[in-house]
Each structure stands twice: as C-alpha cells, then as structure tokens.
Amino acid sequence: xxxxxxxxxxxxxxxxxxxxxxxxxxxxxxxxxxxxxxxxxxxxxxxxxxxxxxxxxxxxxxxxxxxxxxxxxxxxxxxxxxxxxxxxxxxxxxxxxxxxxxxxxxxxxxxxxxxxxxxxxxxxxxxxxxxxxxxxxxxxxxxxxxxxxxxxxxxxxxxxxxxxxxxxxxxxxxxxxxxxxxxxxxxxxxxxxxxxxxxxxxxxxxxxxxxxxxxxxxxxxxxxxxxxxxxxxxxxxxxxxxxxxxxxxxxxxxxxxxxxxxxxxxxxxxxxxxxxxxxxxxxxxxxxxxxxxxxxxxxxxxxxxxx
Amino acid sequence: xxxxxxxxxxxxxxxxxxxxxxxxxxxxxxxxxxxxxxxxxxxxxxxxxxxxxxxxxxxxxxxxxxxxxxxxxxxxxxxxxxxxxxxxxxxxxxxxxxxxxxxxxxxxxxxxxxxxxxxxxxxxxxxxxxxxxxxxxxxxxxxxxxxxxxxxxxxxxxxxxxxxxxxxxxxxxxxxxxxxxxxxxxxxxxxxxxxxxxxxxxxxxxxxxxxxxxxxxxxxxxxxxxxxxxxxxxxxxxxxxxxxxxxxxxxxxxxxxxxxxxxxxxxxxxxxxxxxxxxxxxxxxxxxxxxxxxxxxxxxxxxxxxx
DNA sequence: CCTTTAATTTGTCCTGGACAAAGATATTCG
DNA sequence: CGAATATCTTTGTCCAGGACAAATTAAAGG
Numbered sequence: 001x002x003x004x005x006x007x008x009x010x011x012x013x014x015x016x017x018x019x020x021x022x023x024x025x026x027x028x029x030x031x032x033x034x035x036x037x038x039x040x041x042x043x044x045x046x047x048x049x050x051x052x053x054x055x056x057x058x059x060x061x062x063x064x065x066x067x068x069x070x071x072x073x074x075x076x077x078x079x080x081x082x083x084x085x086x087x088x089x090x091x092x093x094x095x096x097x098x099x100x101x102x103x104x105x106x107x108x109x110x111x112x113x114x115x116x117x118x119x120x121x122x123x124x125x126x127x128x129x130x131x132x133x134x135x136x137x138x139x140x141x142x143x144x145x146x147x148x149x150x151x152x153x154x155x156x157x158x159x160x161x162x163x164x165x166x167x168x169x170x171x172x173x174x175x176x177x178x179x180x181x182x183x184x185x186x187x188x189x190x191x192x193x194x195x196x197x198x199x200x201x202x203x204x205x206x207x208x209x210x211x212x213x214x215x216x217x218x219x220x221x222x223x224x225x226x227x228x229x230x231x232x233x234x235x236x237x238x239x240x241x242x243x244x245x246x247x248x249x250x251x252x253x254x255x256x257x258x259x260x261x262x263x264x265x266x267x268x269x270x271x272x273x274x275x276x277x278x279x280x281x282x283x284x285x286x287x288x289x290x291x292x293x294x295x296x297x298x299x300x301x302x303x304x305x306x307x
Numbered sequence: 308x309x310x311x312x313x314x315x316x317x318x319x320x321x322x323x324x325x326x327x328x329x330x331x332x333x334x335x336x337x338x339x340x341x342x343x344x345x346x347x348x349x350x351x352x353x354x355x356x357x358x359x360x361x362x363x364x365x366x367x368x369x370x371x372x373x374x375x376x377x378x379x380x381x382x383x384x385x386x387x388x389x390x391x392x393x394x395x396x397x398x399x400x401x402x403x404x405x406x407x408x409x410x411x412x413x414x415x416x417x418x419x420x421x422x423x424x425x426x427x428x429x430x431x432x433x434x435x436x437x438x439x440x441x442x443x444x445x446x447x448x449x450x451x452x453x454x455x456x457x458x459x460x461x462x463x464x465x466x467x468x469x470x471x472x473x474x475x476x477x478x479x480x481x482x483x484x485x486x487x488x489x490x491x492x493x494x495x496x497x498x499x500x501x502x503x504x505x506x507x508x509x510x511x512x513x514x515x516x517x518x519x520x521x522x523x524x525x526x527x528x529x530x531x532x533x534x535x536x537x538x539x540x541x542x543x544x545x546x547x548x549x550x551x552x553x554x555x556x557x558x559x560x561x562x563x564x565x566x567x568x569x570x571x572x573x574x575x576x577x578x579x580x581x582x583x584x585x586x587x588x589x590x591x592x593x594x595x596x597x598x599x600x601x602x603x604x605x606x607x608x609x610x611x612x613x614x
Numbered sequence: 615c616c617t618t619t620a621a622t623t624t625g626t627c628c629t630g631g632a633c634a635a636a637g638a639t640a641t642t643c644g
Numbered sequence: 645c646g647a648a649t650a651t652c653t654t655t656g657t658c659c660a661g662g663a664c665a666a667a668t669t670a671a672a673g674g
Contacts, residue, residue, distance in 0.1 A: 004561060004564045004565065006561070007557075007658095008657095008658075009554075009657080009658090010527075010557075010558075010561065013495075013496040013497065013526065013527075014496070014526040014527060014528060015526075018625085018626085019657095019658080020625075020626065020627080021624090021625065021626085023658095023659080023660085024624080024625075024626090025624095027660090027661080028623095028624085039632095039633070039634075039658085040632095040633095040658085040659075041657090041658060041659080042658085042659090049528075064623075064624085064668080064669095065623090065624070065625095066622095066623065066624080109536050109537050111519060112483060112485070152529065152532060152533075152536075153525070153526060153529040154521060154525060154529045154530070154532055154533035154536070155536075157493070157521045157522045157525060157529075157533075158519070158521055158533075160522060161520050161521060161522045162520075164522075165475055165479060168472055168475060168476070169475070169476055169479055172472060172476055176419060178419070186464070188320075189320040189321065190320065192499075192524070212418060212465070213468050213469075214461060214464045214465055214468060215464045215467060215468045215471075217499070218460070218461060218464060219320065219321040219460060220317075220321065221321060221356075222459065222460040222461045222464075223461070225459060225460075225461055226459075226461035226464075226465075229416050229459075229461070229462075230416050246625085246666080246667085247316075250314075250317075254311055254313075254317070257311045258311065314627095315626095315627075316626080316627090325656085325657085326626095326627080327656075327657060327658080328655090328656065328657085330627095330628080330629085331655080331656070331657090332655095334629090334630085335654095335655085346627085346663095346664070346665075347627085347628075347663095347664095348626090348627060348628080349627085349628090371637080371638095371654075371655085372654090372655070372656095373653090373654065373655080552636095553635080553636085553656080553657095
C-alpha cells in the first residue's frame with residue numbers, strides 16, 4: 001500500500017530495461033514477479049523496481065544477470081568492486097583531494113558552492129587545463145561513484161547540469177575566429193551524455209576550429225544531412241561507457257554510407273573502445289587523441305581535398 | 308543498393324515509432340513492407356523509413372494513421388495545414404518580421420549570426436521581455452515550421468542548442484539571491500525538450516526564486532528523491548506538445564504519490580493541456596501562468612507550511 | 615600456457631491474439 | 645436546430661511462447 005505499483009512501461013522508463021527483457025527474465029529466472037491487474041497486465045511493486053535498478057547498475061558494470069538473480073540479497077554486499085572494465089588505473093589528474101572536495105559539494109546538494117568552486121578553478125587553470133585536469137577526471141570520478149552506488153541519479157544530473165553550464169559559458173567567452181576545419185559535434189539517438197562533446201568543443205575552439213554544436217540524439221540520416229548542409233569537414237560523435245557496444249559497428253557502418261564522401265568521422269569517448277579505425281574514420285579515446293587528430297587533419301586535410 | 312537498409316531497431320531509433328507499432332501497421336494497413344534478411348528479420352528500405360518519418364510528423368499534428376496509409380503520395384500535397392491543434396491563433400508576439408529574420412539565419416545554417424542577433428535582442432529587451440517576447444514565440448514558430456516540414460531535425464537541433472546557450476548565459480549572469488521558494492526544474496523520462504524549462508528558470512530567477520536545474524529525463528523515483536534531498540517547495544515539470552498525452556495522467560498520479568507531502572507540483576508546457584489541477588498540483592500552460600503561480604505561492608506558501 | 619572449439623548464456627526478434635482508451639459517428643433530447 | 649449522450653471504429657499497448665545469433669564461458673588440444 002505504501003509502495004506504489006508500476007506497469008511495465010513505467011518500469012522500462014525508470015530502469016532502462018526493455019519490456020522484452022523484463023518479460024524474459026521473469027520467464028527464465030523467476031524474477032521479477034509482478035502482480036497482475038484486472039486485465040492480466042503486470043504490476044511491479046516498488047521494491048522490485050528498486051531491485052531491478054540495482055541489478056541494472058551491476059550489469060552495466062560487467063556482472064551477468066544469471067548470477068545476479070541467483071544471490072538473494074548479498075548482491076548488496078557484493079557491491080560493485082567486481083569485474084569493472086575501467087578503474088584499476090589510478091585515475092589520472094593531480095590533486096585528488098580537491099576533486100573529491102568538488103564532488104562532496106555536489107553530494108551535499110550545494111549547487112551554488114559547486115559552481116563557484118568550478119569557476120574559480122577555471123580562472124586559475126585556464127580553459128585547456130581546466131578541461132583536461134579538472135572536468136575530465138571529475139566526470140570519470142562521477143561515473144565511478146555512480147557505478148558504486150555512491151551517487152544517485154539525481155545527483156549525477158545535478159553535477160552534469162551545473163558542469164555543462166560552466167563549460168558552455170567558458171566556450172561562449174572565447175573569441176570566435178572560425179578557422180578550418182569545420183567540426184560538427186553531436187551524438188546518436190541512444191546516447192544522451194553531453195559532457196564529452198562539450199569538452200572536445202572547448203579544446204577544438206581553443207585551437208581555432210569552427211565548431212557546430214548540434215546537441216545530442218541525432219538520427220543518423222539527419223547527421224548526414226547536417227554534415228552536407230554545413231559542409232562539415234569532420235563529424236565528431238561522442239559515446240559514453242554506458243552506450244551498448246552491440247549497436248556500435250552497425251551504426252558506424254551505416255553512417256559511413258550516409259555521410260558525404262569528403263567528410264571524416266571522429267568516434268570518441270570511452271564507449272568508442274570497440275570501434276574500428278578506417279580510411280575516413282578515426283577512433284579517439286582521449287581528449288589528447290582529439291587534439292592530435294586535429295593537428296594531423298591540418299597537415300593532411302582529408303582524403304580528397306587538395307585545397 | 309544506393310539506399311541503405313535499416314533493421315527494426317534502427318527504424319525505431321530514427322522515427323520514434325515503437326517496434327510494436329511498426330509491426331502492427333504492417334499487419335493492419337499493409338505498410339510498411341520491409342524485406343527480410345536471411346533470418347527472417349525485417350529490413351526497411353531507406354525510402355520507406357523516409358515515408359514513416361513523414362507519417363509520424365503528420366500524426367504528431369493530429370492526423371490519423373489509417374487515413375495516411377491510404378493516400379498514396381498526396382500526403383505530401385496534403386502537407387500539414389489540416390487539423391492542427393494549436394496554430395490558428397495569430398501567434399503571439401510583436402515584430403513578426405524580426406522573428407522570421409532570426410529563423411532565416413538558422414535556416415541558412417549561420418549559427419554565429421543567429422547567436423549574435425539573439426544577444427543583441429537580449430541586451431535591448433532585457434531578460435524578461437526577451438524570454439516572453441522573443442524566445443517563447445520563436446520556439447513556437449520553430450515548432451510550427453517543423454510541423455509543416457519547413458525545418459529539418461538538424462536545423463531544429465541547431466536552433467535549440469544555440470538558443471539554450473544564450474539563455475543559460477543570461478541566467479548565469481543574474482545575481483544569485485536565493486529567496487524562497489526553492490524550485491526544482493526537470494522533465495520526465497520521455498520528455499527531452501529543455502527550452503521550456505530554461506524559459507521558466509529565467510523568469511523565476513528574475514523574481515528571486517532559488518532554481519535547481521536538473522536537466523531532462525529524470526525517472527519519477529529520482530524526482531521524488533531529489534525533491535526530498537533539496538527540500539524543494541515546488542517541482543516544476545515541462546511537457547512539450549510532442550509528449551504522448553496518453554502517458555500523462557498515470558504519470559502525474561504516480562509522481563503525486565512519490566513526492567513529499569509539502570511539495571507542490573507544477574505541470575507546465577503545451578503538453579500539459581490534458582493534465583488536471585489538484586490540491587498539490589497546478590497546471591501552467593503559459594509563462595504568465597508560471598509568474599502568477601509564483602506570486603500566489605508566496606502569498607500562501609503551500610498547504611501545510613505555516614512558516 | 616596459449617589457442618581453438620564446444621556449450622551456455624542472454625538479448626532481440628517473430629507471430630498472432632486480446633483489449634481498452636481515444637476518436638468518430640449516430641442518436642436522443644431540450 | 646444545437647448540444648449532450650450512447651455506440652461503433654480505430655489504434656496503441658500488452659501478452660505468451662518460440663526461435664535464433666551474438667557474446668561469454670568452459671573445455672579440449674597443441
């Protein structure tokens with residue numbers, strides 16, 4: 001009674017697990033075990049949704065569903081330390097304590113203080129260092145904290161929103177020079193993380209490239225149209241770790257067919273690990289890769305442009 | 308051969324039509340008629356995807372699918388003028404020509420010029436008038452142009468991205484006073500339009516309210532958690548016209564159960580038409596409504612807060 | 615110990631049926 | 645004749661259960 005019930009569509013919305021998967025798990029593993037309403041439709045109790053959310057998080061981290069469904073409630077104890085793909089590495093960036101202090105502000109829900117602290121750091125470091133040694137490691141830490149359950153979804157949203165604002169403001173304050181290349185920045189429909197795009201945009205703008213920011217979630221066909229309309233030299237896509245690696249190959253192949261012939265594709269972000277390089281396709285896992293790719297492009301401006 | 312093929316998941320991504328709907332249409336109306344790959348799975352030719360996209364647009368505008376599938380290619384001729392829900396009204400806001408000029412800049416893909424023109428208008432009008440008499444009508448026009456097929460998706464994205472930036476910058480420049488009420492601004496999982504939220508945020512900030520922007524697409528449970536964590540007086544949700552009205556009632560009811568008892572819910576945007584008022588729930592169709600609701604709240608700060 | 619092959623796990627897709635909510639149409643009453 | 649109510653159609657979502665391929669894990673072989 002105190003726990004409200006969710007229909008299958010609501011559970012899909014809130015957990016990110018597709019209806020197909022929810023039904024399949026029920027069939028295979030015997031969990032979840034939703035009630036039924038008068039019409040025989042599933043009604044998920046709140047606590048099961050909660051558990052599904054936890055399972056999803058552990059899965060994103062590399063766990064297998066079969067195992068997770070088995071253990072009754074030690075999944076909590078097991079927490080996240082197991083089988084992570086990234087981490088292990090000692091996390092880049094200096095001054096761990098300062099970064100942790102920033103995260104603590106978000107954790108206390110003190111948005112004002114967090115924004116101000118960021119602004120100060122920006123002023124102190126300059127935009128380039130700010131992006132590479134503050135925002136990038138900060139984002140990584142938030143991702144890790146989220147994996148380990150130390151950050152709630154809404155806290156991650158607050159972090160993203162406030163960080164976005166500081167970055168955008170900094171970018172807007174740059175002088176607009178508009179040298180080549182023209183870079184179109186966006187992401188594909190299932191990818192809504194935007195911080196990576198903003199970081200790249202900041203670095204590219206600093207180098208004098210002309211950036212065309214189109215936000216996230218562009219249908220492939222529209223990306224191609226935009227590239228043609230803006231006569232973009234480069235289309236830069238960002239993929240977060242959370243992006244389903246399964247989709248990547250087909251997606252990139254399709255986009256390659258749609259893009260104008262003289263347009264290079266940059267595939268960036270931690271989610272691009274499994275992408276393959278190609279004649280017109282570069283994989284950029286780090287921000288440094290992006291800078292390197294930019295200067296490389298300027299030396300050999302693309303396959304078919306004699307200029 | 309020149310037209311690439313899409314599997315059903317790709318079509319869902321690109322058109323926004325669910326797999327269930329795509330299969331159902333095929334069964335009922337005989338369209339689309341995808342080929343099959345070696346495993347019997349659907350492969351949609353590019354031109355059919357194009358047509359589906361068009362159909363979706365016309366449906367968002369009030370057309371019924373049954374009719375659309377019937378007419379062979381006059382759907383193009385029929386265009387969008389029919390059966391719109393909004394429009395008709397002469398469109399608010401003065402100086403139509405100037406607004407059209409702004410849109411023309413987007414249409415020419417001249418982002419720089421557009422941003423500069425916006426900044427000028429902002430400086431001239433001041434933030435409040437800028438929001439109410441420039442951004443709001445501009446957004447409405449873009450929506451209409453999109454409905455009528457005069458704007459491509461990527462052009463709408465460019466418009467949104469650049470407009471967002473100007474608005475955010477203006478908000479950031481405001482002095483931070485932090486008077487009550489504390490307003491949490493966000494949207495539900497299927498709603499990703501953000502301009503409405505930013506417009507409200509600008510107006511509320513101008514009135515000295517404390518705004519907590521959480522971006523878009525928050526799971527309902529997380530909205531409730533955020534409201535509790537931030538001790539929000541008000542949770543403001545934004546719904547665009549495109550939001551499926553079907554979902555609204557159940558969604559609001561559920562959220563009402565989850566929210567803290569002393570928290571008021573503001574349901575705003577053109578997509579809120581079909582929402583119902585309630586004791587702790589206000590429906591705000593226009594920006595003026597929001598301002599009115601704010602001063603009303605300040606006079607009677609909520610049901611159970613004697614203060 | 616490393617590489618190749620078999621077995622298992624797991625997500626997505628498929629068919630075809632059912633039904634309720636929303637929209638359209640017909641009917642009744644003021 | 646216009647407005648309100650009742651009936652019929654349209655349309656999206658849900659359900660069950662089957663199939664299969666891609667990814668993982670386990671096993672076998674060099």
